[in-house]
Amino acid sequence: MSKPMGPIPPSFRADDEMLLIGGRRSDTLIGEAGDTPLFVYDFQMVEHKVERFRVAFPNVQLHYAIKANSYEPLLKNIARLVDGLDVASAGEMEMALRAGAAADRISFAGPGKRDSEMAAAMAEGITINLESEGEAQRAVAIGNSQSIRPRLAVRVNPDFEIKGSAIRMSGGARPFGVDSDRVSDLVRSLIEAKADWRGFHIFAGSQSLSADSLIDAQAATLDLAAALAEKIGVPPPLVNLGGGFGIPYFAGEKPLDVEAVAKALNRKLASRATILAETVFAIELGRWLVGEAGVYLTRIVDRKVSHGKTFLVTDGGLHHQLAASGNFGQVVRRNYPVAVANRFGQMSGEEVSVVGCLCTPLDRLADDVMLPRAEVGDVIAIFLAGAYGLSASPQAFLGHPQARETVVGVS
Numbered sequence: 001m002s003k004p005m006g007p008i009p010p011s012f013r014a015d016d017e018m019l020l021i022g023g024r025r026s027d028t029l030i031g032e033a034g035d036t037p038l039f040v041y042d043f044q045m046v047e048h049k050v051e052r053f054r055v056a057f058p059n060v061q062l063h064y065a066i067k068a069n070s071y072e073p074l075l076k077n078i079a080r081l082v083d084g085l086d087v088a089s090a091g092e093m094e095m096a097l098r099a100g101a102a103a104d105r106i107s108f109a110g111p112g113k114r115d116s117e118m119a120a121a122m123a124e125g126i127t128i129n130l131e132s133e134g135e136a137q138r139a140v141a142i143g144n145s146q147s148i149r150p151r152l153a154v155r156v157n158p159d160f161e162i163k164g165s166a167i168r169m170s171g172g173a174r175p176f177g178v179d180s181d182r183v184s185d186l187v188r189s190l191i192e193a194k195a196d197w198r199g200f201h202i203f204a205g206s207q208s209l210s211a212d213s214l215i216d217a218q219a220a221t222l223d224l225a226a227a228l229a230e231k232i233g234v235p236p237p238l239v240n241l242g243g244g245f246g247i248p249y250f251a252g253e254k255p256l257d258v259e260a261v262a263k264a265l266n267r268k269l270a271s272r273a274t275i276l277a278e279t280v281f282a283i284e285l286g287r288w289l290v291g292e293a294g295v296y297l298t299r300i301v302d303r304k305v306s307h308g309k310t311f312l313v314t315d316g317g318l319h320h321q322l323a324a325s326g327n328f329g330q331v332v333r334r335n336y337p338v339a340v341a342n343r344f345g346q347m348s349g350e351e352v353s354v355v356g357c358l359c360t361p362l363d364r365l366a367d368d369v370m371l372p373r374a375e376v377g378d379v380i381a382i383f384l385a386g387a388y389g390l391s392a393s394p395q396a397f398l399g400h401p402q403a404r405e406t407v408v409g410v411s
């Protein structure tokens, strides 16, 4: 029995059976890059996503969480389109600055910030999203010692999470954020310490495809922000409502109805508490913006049969695309959408498993899928490689060549 795969994003087309990415032939792109494995990112697809967000959410700022994909040529172009970049390490902070983002549009979240990292962020004028009371004390002390008035926001660990969200980061005991019942005391102490309090960061989960769950989570987030602001007695300049917009990776998953989420949020914002009247709201997104725009191209180097099962062995693998192998947070391995890039649109002719070149049974890129018959030298395309691809993979493992990356569709 063959196994299903996730949906190929519907905008992909072929020219004479050669997969086109951003209107460019994938064999040409590989030739220009020099070799496989190659990640190709179509910037136009990202632009379309941004445009769709702008139309749907006219009164909400858009932030990009750069951990989804921080490839510099892509990041530079995204930085021009969005209102803010959210970083989660000093390394990402450097990348955001190099990409040309103004410091006052960068916010720095994430547990375990070192003193030196907070000092560097403050010196630039970057907002630090505090993850704990201890971090807050250290930040205030660093500000005093450097005679800087630090820009500080508080990340809130809400008592709820996005229902059914694939990646849980809130609700109950978490390393992220300050428990919501302790937030008002902390913010008051920041204001007393003369810090520049920037507001709240409330992130309730990731990879949700359910509009209803996101609508409920956003409504609860807005209510929580209002209740905290009332308790503090000072309006927050910014409320980062989190994100969590998912994309369909696996068979049977349907795209998120973003417009339904927007309609509900826009209505909720229109009737928000007066203490939030002047507050700016932001949504921070990663995978929804860039995930579908990336394709990982890897060449077949061997075709073999074992116990009646056909394996296509490629020059890529989990060292570049860990998520597709099922080893990045999946409980049960399921197939990402894959195709033979140079036989795109051909009828499926055989059941195969696509594996990588790593000497570990974990290195499976597609299990028991139906594909057109492929030969050594053909190229496998793995879709949905734009987010948590190379940057989230153990590239050094086993010493194979590094992946190449390229961006198309930049005008």
Ligand SMILES: *Cc1c(COP(=O)(O)O)cnc(C)c1O
Binding pocket: 065, 067, 068, 086, 109, 203, 206, 207, 242, 243, 244, 245, 284, 285, 286, 287, 288, 387
């Ligand atoms: C990872 C992360 C994101 C991005 O999540 P996506 O699922 O890629 O949209 C946004 N905000 C925070 C705080 C994160 O940790």
